Structure formats: structure tokens, C-alpha cells
Amino acid sequence: MSSETHADPTAGDTEPILTVENLQTAFYTDRETIRAVDSISFDVKRGETVGIVGESGSGKSVTARSIMGLIDSPGRIMPGSSIKFQGQELTELSDAEYRSVRGSGIGMVFQDPQQSLNPVYTVGNQIRESLKINRGITGEEAVEEATDLLEAVGIPDAKRRLDEYPHQFSGGMRQRAVIAMMLACDPDFLICDEPTTALDVTIQAQILDLLKDLQEERNLSILFITHDMGVIADIADRVNVMYAGQIVEQAPVEELFANPKHPYTRALIDSIPGEHSRKEGLETIEGEVPTPNEPADHCRFAPRCPKAFDACENVPPQHVSVSDEHDHTAACLLYPEDLTESHRVEKHLSLANDDTEGDT
Amino acid sequence: MNRGLYLIKRLLLAVPVMLFGLTLSFLILYLGPIDPVGTILGRQATPEDIRQLRIQLNIIYPNGEPVPLWDQYLRVMWDLFTLEFGQSWTVQRQTPVIDLIVGRMPATIWLGFWSVLIALFVGIPLGLYAGLRANTYRDYFASGFGIIWRAMPNFWLAVILAGLITAGGALDWYKDFIVTTTVTGTPDVLNNLFTLYHVFEGIPLLEALAIPVPNLIPMAIAFKWILPAALVLGSSSMGNEVRIGRTAVLESINSKYVDTAKSKGVSGRKIIYKHVGRNAIIPLLPVIMGEFYLLIGGSVLVEQVFGINGLGNLFFRSILGPDIPLVMALVFIFVIIQVTVNIVQDLLYTYIDPRISLEDTQ
Structure with missing residues (x-):
């Protein structure tokens, strides 16, 4: 701990600001337990953008809400999960302690800008609220700061627009206002949960550029969640591919698109509309994401996987390195490629056992 | 539109609403089986008393001709809108x-x-x-x-x-x-809930103002x-x-x-x-x-x-x-x-x- 605070400032660039380890978030209903996030681990370094990509229902948003401490009953973060933010363990915090992390530590931009601003207060009022809570700025100074923030996110005539209500803003403007509101908290880390999904493509590109600029200016770390592979390719430095509550592949963004290893990642990339889909029709992945209501003792993608074999049904795949040069892992029984099938299965089984032993 | 203008517009629009409500009430009452004269005078009334009361209540003209409904309607409406509410017929006869x-x-x-x-x-x-x-x-x-x-x-x-x-x-x-x-x-x-204090005693105009203090x-x-x-x-x-x-x-x-x-x-x-x-x-x-x-x-x-x-x-x-x-x-x-x-x-x-x-x- 203490060595971290005294660390060399240049070394800080590679140190993770957020480390998620073995995060499990489950929802308990009368009928079943849904393991919406099932033992995922990843980290985000200072000033970097990490993407989480996956289909609807893969647990992306629950991951974000778990980090923000916004999981409500009947949901629960399971014991053994760890979310470390700047060295502080978040899962053990009380409500009041969490409040001091939210805003000034971690900010979050939600998917739908139509609904994430309170309709009965002016945009200025809501930005000033952020300023007051997180930075103690009030009065005339707050108005000026709020004006600067709106200008920083590219809203023209900012002074006048502070006194307008959210419904007087267009969709893209509203998302800019939400981003300004989060920047007003001066966070070190920003979670963007599908911030561009509700916007049309040109506005989407503007918002992505805005986020990139802000990241550069403020050395922000960003966790960017989306289902859009194109957006991920544009903004992320490193990518986690999520499927049914688990991360199935982790890689730097160029590596992921150049050498996708997991069959699911490949299928996702193949289903991006492009030159070849014009001729042969769009590739799709048959079926849909299963509800993760059973323990992970098998590969959850197996029923939809074109390369599945018998062992996929009863061996839980573990993350193994799939590249010599890059930090690239995939959780699939097809890897490591240089081993025979039975050796691979054995390796995954022994890794899985090590894991459970480590837990107890 | 500012709120003042809006208020004026709404007040003007309230007039037809009032007219409609009052007309409807008038028609329901007058077209119904009513006999105020009988109620007021009872069974022992003489024909002359009845005639006099009918004239007084503006149901017939002094010459015995019935007053047409539209004429009664216009009089009733005119009285209401000029705030002339008249006297009670039956509840407490001749009380305003x-x-x-x-x-x-x-x-x-x-x-x-x-x-x-x-x-x-x-x-x-x-x-x-x-x-x-x-x-x-x-x-x-x-x-x-x-x-x-x-x-x-x-x-x-x-x-x-x-x-x-x-x-x-x-x-x-x-x-x-x-x-x-x-x-x-x-x-x-109920008549004793407030005491009125005339605090501006002796000052012209303000004198009429009283402050109600709850008892x-x-x-x-x-x-x-x-x-x-x-x-x-x-x-x-x-x-x-x-x-x-x-x-x-x-x-x-x-x-x-x-x-x-x-x-x-x-x-x-x-x-x-x-x-x-x-x-x-x-x-x-x-x-x-x-x-x-x-x-x-x-x-x-x-x-x-x-x-x-x-x-x-x-x-x-x-x-x-x-x-x-x-x-x-x-x-x-x-x-x-x-x-x-x-x-x-x-x-x-x-x-x-x-x-x-x-x-x-x-």
C-alpha cells in the first residue's frame, strides 16, 4: 500500500487504477439464482480505455453497476469478489463511504441520455449539484465553472443553455450535458455504459471524439461498455469480450481484431456488416445468450459454438495465454493450440481445480 | 405566452363553461315536474293566492298568460350574472x-x-x-x-x-x-373560531382591515x-x-x-x-x-x-x-x-x- 503512494509518477501510468478480481454478482429470485456476472477479472490502468463488449444480457451493465455500488436487492455481490479502486477495496464500503467514491472517484455515464437527466431541474442546476457535492464550489463560481464545462463538451452558447431544461436539449446535446455533469465531479475514472447506443451515428462519432479529447486533457481512465464492435475498435485500448456473465477473451484492441481466438469473438467480428456481407449476407450467431442460472461447470457458449466438442459440455474453460507477443488470453478448450485435445482438457481441468482450491 | 395572458384567456374561456353549466341546471329544473307554488302555499291556498304568487315568481304574466321558458331563462341568467341572487322560495321564504x-x-x-x-x-x-x-x-x-x-x-x-x-x-x-x-x-x-382585531383603529381606509386571530x-x-x-x-x-x-x-x-x-x-x-x-x-x-x-x-x-x-x-x-x-x-x-x-x-x-x-x- 505505502509503496504505491510513494511510487514514481511515471510508473503510475502502468499501474492499474481499478482492479476487478473474481467479481460475482448474482440475482436471487424465487425460482432461480441468476449469475449475471460470474467470476470475472480485469483491470484498468491510468489514462487508458478498457472496453467491455458483448451481446445484450451478457452482464456488461451489471459489471458497471457492481463497480458503482448500484446493485439493488435482489442482486448481491458475492463474498470473495474484489473491486479495488486506487488501492481501496470497494466491496467492503458502507453506503456513506461509497458515496465519497462516487462522483469524485468514479463517474458513470448511462446509456439513455433522455432519461439520465432529471426532467424537472435545469441542466445548470444539475451540473452545479455535482460541483457542490464533490468540489464544494457554489454560487457565482459554480455558474462559471458549469459554463466552462458545457463549453468543454462542445455545447455552444453555454451560458444561456445552463438555464434550460433537459427536454430543451437534443439527444446528443443531452449526452454531452451528462458528460459535463460527470466531469464536474472531477473523477479519476469514468464508466461509460453504452453512452452512444441511443444516438445516431454522426453524433456517436462526435461523442467518442469528445471522450478521447477529455481523456487526453484530464488523464481519465475509462471503462467503456458497448455491444458495438465498431465503437470498441475506435475507442478502446484493451478489450474484454463478455459472454453470459463471463469474460471469454482479453486482448489489446489491434490484436483482438487481427487474431481473434475465441470462437465467440470470431463470430462477433464476422457479424460486423462489411464488404463481404454485401455479397454473402450478414453472418449471425444462431441462438441467443443463455440465462446464466447454473454454476459455471461447462462452457456457456458451447451450444452455439461451431467448434464445440464433447468436453465443452463438462469442463469449465480457463483463461490461457494465446499469444507470445501480446497480453492476450482466451477461455476456450481449443487453446493452447500446440497441445492435443486430451492434454488441453487436462490442463483446463487442473487450472480450474487450482482456482477453486485457491478460493477456499 | 406569459402566465398573465394565459390567465386572462382561461378566464374568458370560463364564461361559456359557466353558461353551459347554468343552462343545463336551469333546463333540468324547469323541465322537471316541479310545483313551487303548491309547496309554498299548501293545499288550503285560494286560487287568487296562487295567481298572485305565480305572478310574483314570474311564472305567469298579470294577464294570466304563461311566461315563455326563454323569457324565464333570460331573466334567471341575467340576475345570476349581475349577482342578483334574489330571495329564497321554499327553504326559508323571502330570506335573501x-x-x-x-x-x-x-x-x-x-x-x-x-x-x-x-x-x-x-x-x-x-x-x-x-x-x-x-x-x-x-x-x-x-x-x-x-x-x-x-x-x-x-x-x-x-x-x-x-x-x-x-x-x-x-x-x-x-x-x-x-x-x-x-x-x-x-x-x-363555529361562529367563534376567530376574533377580529381592528389594529388600524383611527387610520382612514386601513381601519376596515381586521386581523383574524384564531381562538x-x-x-x-x-x-x-x-x-x-x-x-x-x-x-x-x-x-x-x-x-x-x-x-x-x-x-x-x-x-x-x-x-x-x-x-x-x-x-x-x-x-x-x-x-x-x-x-x-x-x-x-x-x-x-x-x-x-x-x-x-x-x-x-x-x-x-x-x-x-x-x-x-x-x-x-x-x-x-x-x-x-x-x-x-x-x-x-x-x-x-x-x-x-x-x-x-x-x-x-x-x-x-x-x-x-x-x-x-x-
């Missing part, structure tokens, strides 16, 4: 209508005031409470309470409650609780007396407020802007009173304002059961009369109250919800 109404007003205002207030101060907090603790036993208890109050009809509840208190039922103790009071009839304390003991007695009736009159509104309040809070608390506010680090308490509270009031506004509709209709019934000498009771008796000048004057007042409440509600909306504007949509 305005005196009758003013005399009955305090009881009804007192009843209405408490029934709105009790419903408001019990219903809304209970609804918000239920919403904040949704799907817990406390919520079930609070919303169950709301549903029961909503479900009990006025007329039934009034009879049961009056019976339990006055006829030696389970609530018999209420009469002697703290101070001995009745719960039926109209006590004299606490008569107030307490009057409150205890009106409580059962006010509870009955406010019961269904109270139930509605619990239910709508709960839904409104639930809807607001699960919205994205509450998540966003949490993400900014806003404290739980501030989220409730700033972000949830104001949004939850929006759907409650029509329920609260709707209480006034219920009061006018409901007071007729509740005043009848509890024997309160108020406007509702007066209205009922004037219709039975029939005491047409009194009925028309009361309808006139009720329509004015209603139109005013509607305008106030629409103006309040623009203050509470900025998405509602007074601009024309084209």
Missing part, C-alpha cells in the same frame, strides 16, 4: 339567498378544509413511505390501509361511523374524549366535532393519494436520473427530497386538486348524515323544494369554484413540471 348561503358557509368550509388537509397529511406521507419501502410488510400495511379507505363508500362509512359514535357503539368514548362534544349537528363554536379552545372543539365527518369526506381521496403516491415514488426511484444522481455522489436523503420528491408530486397534483370535485358532491351526503348545517345540506333541501333561486345561486358558486380549481391546477403544473408549457403547439 345570499344571507342563507353566507350563513351556511362556515360549516362547509370548516368541513372541506379538514377533509382536504387530513387526506393530504395522512395520504401523501403514507404513500411516499410505502413507495420507499416497496414490497416490504410495512408497504403492504400502508397500501392495504389505503385500499381499504379507498374502497369504503362515503355513504356507508358515514352511517357506520356516526352510528358507532352516537348510538352507543364501539366508538362511544369519542364523545367524551378530552372535551365533551357532539359529532352531529352544528355547534355554535384555540373553540378551534379544538370544532376540530373534534368535524373530525369524523372530515375523515369520511376525505377517505377516498386519502386512499387515492396513498396509492398514487406509492406508484409515483416507485416510478421515480427506479429511474435513470436517480442512478445518475447516485453516480454523482448525491446523498440518499437528498435524492429522495430533491430528485424523487418533485417528480413524484406531478402525478399527485390532479389527485389533490380532484379532492375539490369530491368535496362538492360528497358534502351533500356527509352533511346530511352528520346533520351539519352546511352548503351541501342547503343544496339538497333547495333541490327538494324546489327553491330555484337558491339552487341556481349554489350551482353558480359551485361552477365558479370548479373553474377556478381547474385554472389553478393548470397553472401549478407549469411551476412543478417544466416540460409543460403554456405555448401553443403549432
